[in-house]
Amino acid sequence: MKEVTVNQLVFKKSLSIIEQMKLKDFMFKWLDRPEEGIDDILPLEYTQSVFAKMETPSDTNFMTEGDETLRYVTLTEDNQIVIGVLDANDELKFRILYLEDY
Structure with missing residues (x-):
């Protein structure tokens, strides 16, 4: 696994509808496919501030x-x-995964 620091990451400035749907699908799978559906337990809104x-x-x-x-x-x-x-101390932490793996 390649290790990077967050300052080495280049975030996308915009996400296509397909990318937005892939991220929602990823979260659905990451949360073990809840019966309620992703939108019911975890509504995600597309925003474009900074990235x-x-x-x-x-x-x-x-x-x-x-x-x-x-x-x-x-x-x-x-x-x-x-x-x-x-985290519990309100510090922002990151998990980095590859889209191709999911």
Whole structure:
């Protein structure tokens, strides 16, 4: 696995509809295919501030493993999936995966 720091990542400035749907599909699979559907348990909104991302609404506090709060999911120019979460100390942490793996 290649290790990179977040300052080495180049985020996409915009996401196509297909990329947005792929990110939603990825999150659906990442959450073990919930019966309710991704939009019911984790509504993601497309935003383009600083970089393009599928972001959780401000009134949504979706908790992931390890008491982390999901903030957004996005793509880099190298088609890496970047998941931004807040840890218990409200520090932004990242998980980086490759879209081709999912």
